[in-house]
Amino acid sequence: MPSREPIDVEQKFSNDLVNLALDTMKMGKQALVFVSSKKSAEKCAEDIAVKMKDPSPVGDVVATDILAAIQKPTKQCERLARCAVKGIAFHHSGLTHKQREIVEDEFRRGNVKIICCTPTLAAGVDLPAFRTIIRDLKRYSETGWGGMQYIPVLEYLQMAGRAGRPKFDKFGEAICIAASEDDKEKIHEKYVLGEPEEIYSKLAVEPVLRTYLLSLIATEFVRSKKDIMDFFSRTFWAYQFKDMHKLETIIDKMLDLLERYEFIISKKRDGFVDASKLEEEEGRIRATLLGRRVAQLYIDPLTAHHLIKCIRRSASIALSPFSLLQMVSNTLEMRPLIKVKTSEFDKFNEQFAKFASDLVQKEPSIYEPEYDDFINSVKTAFVLLDWIDEKDEEFLYEEYNVRPGETRAKIDHADWLLYGSEELAKLMGMQDVIKHIVKLRFRLKYGVKEELIPLLRLKGIGRVRARKLYNAGIRDLGDIKKADVTTLTQLIGKSISLDIKSQVGEDLEKAIVPENKRKGQISLRDYGEE
DNA sequence: GGACGGTGAAACTTCAGGTTGCCTC
DNA sequence: GAAGTTTCACCGTCC
Numbered sequence: 001m002p003s004r005e006p007i008d009v010e011q012k013f014s015n016d017l018v019n020l021a022l023d024t025m026k027m028g029k030q031a032l033v034f035v036s037s038k039k040s041a042e043k044c045a046e047d048i049a050v051k052m053k054d055p056s057p058v059g060d061v062v063a064t065d066i067l068a069a070i071q072k073p074t075k076q077c078e079r080l081a082r083c084a085v086k087g088i089a090f091h092h093s094g095l096t097h098k099q100r101e102i103v104e105d106e107f108r109r110g111n112v113k114i115i116c117c118t119p120t121l122a123a124g125v126d127l128p129a130f131r132t133i134i135r136d137l138k139r140y141s142e143t144g145w146g147g148m149q150y151i152p153v154l155e156y157l158q159m160a161g162r163a164g165r166p167k168f169d170k171f172g173e174a175i176c177i178a179a180s181e182d183d184k185e186k187i188h189e190k191y192v193l194g195e196p197e198e199i200y201s202k203l204a205v206e207p208v209l210r211t212y213l214l215s216l217i218a219t220e221f222v223r224s225k226k227d228i229m230d231f232f233s234r235t236f237w238a239y240q241f242k243d244m245h246k247l248e249t250i251i252d253k254m255l256d257l258l259e260r261y262e263f264i265i266s267k268k269r270d271g272f273v274d275a276s277k278l279e280e281e282e283g284r285i286r287a288t289l290l291g292r293r294v295a296q297l298y299i300d301p302l303t304a305h306h307l308i309k310c311i312r313r314s315a316s317i318a319l320s321p322f323s324l325l326q327m328v329s330n331t332l333e334m335r336p337l338i339k340v341k342t343s344e345f346d347k348f349n350e351q352f353a354k355f356a357s358d359l360v361q362k363e364p365s366i367y368e369p370e371y372d373d374f375i376n377s378v379k380t381a382f383v384l385l386d387w388i389d390e391k392d393e394e395f396l397y398e399e400y401n402v403r404p405g406e407t408r409a410k411i412d413h414a415d416w417l418l419y420g421s422e423e424l425a426k427l428m429g430m431q432d433v434i435k436h437i438v439k440l441r442f443r444l445k446y447g448v449k450e451e452l453i454p455l456l457r458l459k460g461i462g463r464v465r466a467r468k469l470y471n472a473g474i475r476d477l478g479d480i481k482k483a484d485v486t487t488l489t490q491l492i493g494k495s496i497s498l499d500i501k502s503q504v505g506e507d508l509e510k511a512i513v514p515e516n517k518r519k520g521q522i523s524l525r526d527y528g529e530e
Numbered sequence: 531g532g533a534c535g536g537t538g539a540a541a542c543t544t545c546a547g548g549t550t551g552c553c554t555c
Numbered sequence: 556g557a558a559g560t561t562t563c564a565c566c567g568t569c570c
């Protein structure tokens with residue numbers, strides 16, 4: 001229902017967005033406000049919150065929950081909590097999962113009236129509101145023409161589609177804010193009256209094509225060039241692309257690349273083949289052992305190749321956590337990397353100099369275009385390095401300007417890529433590297449220094465409790481056994497003390513039979529860490 | 531006259547997000 | 556390209 005009667009909104013403040021938000025609340029309704037950056041989402045929420053006179057009835061509780069969702073609240077968390085007191089919130093990828101969940105749940109309960117968000121909330125999350133207010137229809141983009149570009153109509157529809165809650169409202173309102181009369185015309189024409197864009201096949205994206213091609217070969221879904229062409233000719237990509245000849249050239253290029261990386265072998269006529277099977281074997285394409293593993297791991301072959309090169313090189317240097325963290329950081333999968341700001345450029349170059357000898361990849365020249373990505377990967381590695389040095393989220397936010405949610409996402413991705421590296425190293429028979437990776441993954445998972453590893457084997461002991469125990473001189477399972485329960489209780493509380501005592505085989509009460517290992521915990525025993 | 535605070539213009543900086551993998555003593 | 560932040564000059568007030 002694109003058109004309705006004009007709505008009358010009280011122009012109490014100079015900020016239209018604030019007026020609209022207040023108007024929505026006056027009606028007893030809720031709204032989602034879409035903006036184009038994390039910073040803007042936070043500022044908008046704050047702008048609205050400061051104009052609200054009264055706190056929301058359960059605002060304090062929501063704020064407390066938000067702060068409790070993280071070990072050490074950052075400025076961002078405090079900002080969100082301050083807004084939540086007034087029933088306003090912001091939502092973007094910089095929030096932790098728990099905080100996002102709280103904001104979403106409290107919005108559904110009606111305790112949060114307005115959420116200012118980036119497009120995170122447009123897709124995926126089912127969170128309808130009476131109104132969606134779209135402040136920014138332009139977004140910065142480095143690709144294409146650069147600068148600010150109008151977002152696709154499809155995206156606008158995603159956002160506008162959040163307006164109106166099926167069970168509660170008969171209709172919903174999607175409101176765009178225009179900066180000028182010209183802008184108003186443009187928005188009306190492009191978005192309200194416009195048609196959504198055509199959908200394009202994702203196969204056209206190189207990393208996706210590389211990955212799928214290898215996986216088709218690895219699973220023996222295709223066995224020859226002919227099979228490959230048959231398969232792709234039936235895809236949506238080919239349907240859109242039309243020019244099968246050009247498409248074949250692209251696929252040939254990819255096959256060539258995969259063969260050079262030693263992920264596939266194509267059998268030519270001169271191979272050692274039984275004469276009776278010659279015809280069948282001719283043109284046969286197979287995945288190598290390495291190629292099959294890469295496909296199973298679902299990492300981009302280009303990334304896999306980079307990891308393999310680095311692992312090979314690692315044999316000749318003294319491998320450090322930085323070596324491995326930088327190695328996984330400089331991959332497509334870790335993008336967007338944590339960016340080095342203009343003002344930080346010298347600082348990170350200096351800091352990197354101290355680690356330069358640990359590098360397992362070739363260092364690009366400062367004048368090469370790849371250097372940007374490289375130095376960003378160094379910064380990303382530093383963030384992770386500080387994380388395993390037990391720095392908390394607040395420190396990382398202050399030092400690197402990375403928000404808690406972003407830190408978490410980087411840790412998860414790095415772990416996944418390290419797992420992939422571990423598997424590749426196994427196939428390459430690089431036992432030494434594996435030892436390093438396993439240890440690093442463990443430290444990354446819990447964010448701890450090496451010395452805490454023995455204590456983390458215990459259920460109920462994370463980075464904070466392990467540190468408390470360690471500082472009190474209780475440094476391994478033997479120390480736990482010897483330690484007095486009263487001492488332990490003072491450090492980490494009674495129930496956990498009894499529990500860990502039982503985990504080391506001392507049943508002081510009828511303790512629950514402990515699991516030997518936490519779910520998903522990585523074993524270090526094989527690697528001399530007993 | 532100097533310290534201090536408030537204000538506004540100018541300069542500078544930065545800019546969304548998502549999924550994938552496992553099984554190990 | 557534009558929002559948000561920082562820096563800086565300028566002005567008024569107070570001691």
